[in-house]
Amino acid sequence: MFGNRAAAIRARLLHGVKRFLPDYVFLLLSHRRRVGRLPNLKRPTTFNEIILDRCLHPDPVWSTLADKLAVREYVKSRVGEKYLVPLLATPDALTREVFDALPASFVMKANHGCAFVKVVWDKTRVSFEQLRQLADEWQSTNFYLASRERHYRTIEPRIYFEKLLLDRSGKVPPDFKINIFERVGGDPVVITGVVSDRFGSPRHDFYDTQWNRMDIVVGDYPLSAVPAPRLPNWDEVISIASRLVEGLGYVRVDLYVFDEEIFFGELTFTPGAGVSPLSPERYDYEWGKLINEIPSPQEARVTSHATE
Secondary structure, three states: OHHHHHHHHHHHHHHHHHOOOOHHHHHHHHHHHHHOOOOOOOOOOOHHHHHHHHHHOOOOOHHHHHOOOOHHHHHHHHOOHHHOOOEEEOOOOOOHHHHHHOOOOEEEEEOOOOOOEEEEOOHHHOOHHHHHHHHHHHHOOOHHHHHOOHHHOOOOOOEEEEOOOOOOOOOOOOEEEEEEEEEOOEEEEEEEEEEEOOOOOOEEEEEOOOOOEEOOEEOOOOOOOOOOOOOOOHHHHHHHHHHHHOOOOEEEEEEEEEOOEEEEEEEEOOHHHHOOOEEOOHHHHHHHHHHHOOOOHHHHHHHHHHOO
């Protein structure tokens, strides 16, 4: 009992100390702990090192595009409104009136970071007080301090409610995390992560541009027993993702694809905050090379506008 209490005290003290670490030191130590080596931030080479550098030196446009509410206008202008998940409410705060007006099932989210997701399958099984407490916790959370991804600093926290997306079998659809590496004068390199059973026993599989499963493992996610079949509307999926990334260099586009429908999830510019180990390790270097071969976000936008 006393050992557990001491461990809890040490964890709280460590958390308090980490809040005061400079971003550079925080990210360096996080990378060492999670990836297993100290990063070279003077000449970033690996994917994770480049993502760390992005955390420290974000493009100004990322704050708007990482805001899960503000980005909707960007998506609408690039690919059309039909790919947006229907919004149910975007209140300043969760009130009893807002709660009562929500349908029997929905998803509550926050716009200023990741993992702010609460799936409500049946509103009669959750209380207004529980959701309000969770919403208040989210809105008081400084996501930037948790991960030091600087483009999140200027996003004003808000909660919002979306329609719960379910496939024909009544299950939450898989999340397609599409890494787009733009290339000058050629088609982009596409590497897609598919996260299945997100709210159960999640599995994470990767596929190359031709939909061949790759032997990549990220973090602790296991692979699926068998590869997923290529989607019948895969060409449309890639077209949408590519149009959303055009002029931005490298971005991960998250889409929900099921029953031949496609819905936008989010744009991620610093996936894993640069501390997500890739196994085998060679992929960390190969993905880093892909990013280093494309223009900077600013250069990519100039090239994109020049060809419009």
